[in-house]
Amino acid sequence: MSSSAGITRATLAKDLRLEWRSKDAINSMLFFALLVVVIFSFSFDPTAEESRRIAGGLVWVAFLFAAVVALNQTWARELRNQVLDAYRVSPAPANSLFLAKALGNFIFVSVLEALMTPLFIVFYNLRALGPAYQLWIVAVLGTWALVINGTFFAAMSLRTRSREIMLPLLLFPISIPALLAMVEATSSILTGEFSAKFWIVLLVAYDVVFTMASLFLFELVLHAE
Amino acid sequence: MKRAFPILAILTAALLSYGLYGALIKAPTEQTMGDVQRIFYYHVPSAWTAFCLFFVNLAASVVYLVRRHPKADALAVAAAEVGVIFCTIVLVTGPIWARPVWGIWWTWDLRLTLTLVLWLMYVSDLILRRFSSSGQTPVLAAVLAVLGALDVPLVYFSIWFFRTQHPQPVMGAGGSIDPRMLHVFFINLAAFSCFGALVCWSRFHLEVLRRDVEEAQALESLLETGSSR
Numbered sequence: 001m002s003s004s005a006g007i008t009r010a011t012l013a014k015d016l017r018l019e020w021r022s023k024d025a026i027n028s029m030l031f032f033a034l035l036v037v038v039i040f041s042f043s044f045d046p047t048a049e050e051s052r053r054i055a056g057g058l059v060w061v062a063f064l065f066a067a068v069v070a071l072n073q074t075w076a077r078e079l080r081n082q083v084l085d086a087y088r089v090s091p092a093p094a095n096s097l098f099l100a101k102a103l104g105n106f107i108f109v110s111v112l113e114a115l116m117t118p119l120f121i122v123f124y125n126l127r128a129l130g131p132a133y134q135l136w137i138v139a140v141l142g143t144w145a146l147v148i149n150g151t152f153f154a155a156m157s158l159r160t161r162s163r164e165i166m167l168p169l170l171l172f173p174i175s176i177p178a179l180l181a182m183v184e185a186t187s188s189i190l191t192g193e194f195s196a197k198f199w200i201v202l203l204v205a206y207d208v209v210f211t212m213a214s215l216f217l218f219e220l221v222l223h224a225e
Numbered sequence: 226m227k228r229a230f231p232i233l234a235i236l237t238a239a240l241l242s243y244g245l246y247g248a249l250i251k252a253p254t255e256q257t258m259g260d261v262q263r264i265f266y267y268h269v270p271s272a273w274t275a276f277c278l279f280f281v282n283l284a285a286s287v288v289y290l291v292r293r294h295p296k297a298d299a300l301a302v303a304a305a306e307v308g309v310i311f312c313t314i315v316l317v318t319g320p321i322w323a324r325p326v327w328g329i330w331w332t333w334d335l336r337l338t339l340t341l342v343l344w345l346m347y348v349s350d351l352i353l354r355r356f357s358s359s360g361q362t363p364v365l366a367a368v369l370a371v372l373g374a375l376d377v378p379l380v381y382f383s384i385w386f387f388r389t390q391h392p393q394p395v396m397g398a399g400g401s402i403d404p405r406m407l408h409v410f411f412i413n414l415a416a417f418s419c420f421g422a423l424v425c426w427s428r429f430h431l432e433v434l435r436r437d438v439e440e441a442q443a444l445e446s447l448l449e450t451g452s453s454r
């Protein structure tokens with residue numbers, strides 16, 4: 001148990017087991033995303049041609065909002081019974097804890113996306129005109145971009161008043177380039193008019209920069225007192 | 226240091242009033258855009274001052290993270306607040322100019338979007354400072370400032386991909402600009418830089434005083450509870 005990979009695995013397993021038994025995060029995320037899909041569908045009611053152009057934005061905004069619901073619970077559940085204080089005094093490296101949380105959120109949001117994407121396809125009559133396999137790449141990179149920052153900022157907003165509101169206020173401005181890249185990449189793949197290569201490279205750069213920065217700075221945030 | 230403050234204040238007042246006179250009266254009217262171009266003498270210097278202050282904020286945040294010197298954090302607060310004000314001026318004066326010249330209030334152009342995103346990031350930094358309870362705030366705000374700085378090149382490249390509509394900087398590119406205009410512009414640039422430094426300085430001083438007072442009050446109440454026992 002001393003290796004940092006072991007600690008990551010143990011924390012991740014604990015979070016997944018907790019989630020499997022309670023299903024708090026996934027249920028609230030799913031229902032929230034469903035509501036967003038339905039409301040968007042009402043308010044736009046697009047034709048197939050239009051929906052291909054706007055779907056990238058709708059999909060990712062829905063996932064972003066839903067992800068915030070899960071991200072808010074990431075650290076909040078560690079506050080009960082002072083678990084987070086126990087983490088702080090334990091010799092376990094802060095980064096392995098952070099990685100476990102980020103991976104856990106990645107799994108939750110991926111499950112959400114896997115369940116919600118078929119609904120989007122049904123409601124908006126979507127069919128990719130470009131290379132569809134690239135959507136997988138965009139989904140993985142985009143989800144990681146959301147959860148790596150989200151997990152980090154959730155830890156930051158933990159010490160603030162009204163933390164549920166604080167997380168999106170911190171997360172959204174920083175995520176603007178990632179969000180733009182996801183939306184533009186998805187739209188260009190769906191319409192097949194442009195190549196999504198530039199946006200995918202940008203997403204990779206974003207992921208690398210912020211993964212490094214988060215791992216580098218997380219210890220400061222965890223021990224900020 | 227204390228004596229430099231009134232000198233800077235007088236210099237700022239002189240430069241600002243001369244700059245205002247220059248911008249409104251002395252500078253010739255621009256050929257195609259007309260009088261609306263005069264907003265340029267305030268718009269660009271404000272942008273310059275805002276970006277300088279954001280840079281000061283980043284430097285102060287990094288120093289704080291490394292050294293944990295409380296004065297570095299006070300400087301970061303002052304620079305962020307004053308920078309947001311100047312950035313707001315930029316974002317307000319820009320559309321006032323753009324509407325008659327471009328025919329639109331706003332466009333998602335590189336410089337406009339970058340400025341807006343910077344503004345959003347620094348506002349979120351200020352909100353974090355406001356909502357966070359004392360002790361750990363400086364570390365969190367400094368971390369956010371560093372992450373925001375990392376984000377800037379990514380924002381830049383993501384928007385660079387679109388066409389740029391903002392007028393390219395005209396300095397040094399060609400001799401088409403009237404030297405009187407250039408003169409007024411540099412006076413205003415100096416005036417706004419001094420003004421920004423002045424406001425940032427007094428805000429920094431205020432922040433340091435506020436913290437001293439808080440500390441003294443905490444100490445006093447501690448002593449009172451000690452003596453009453």
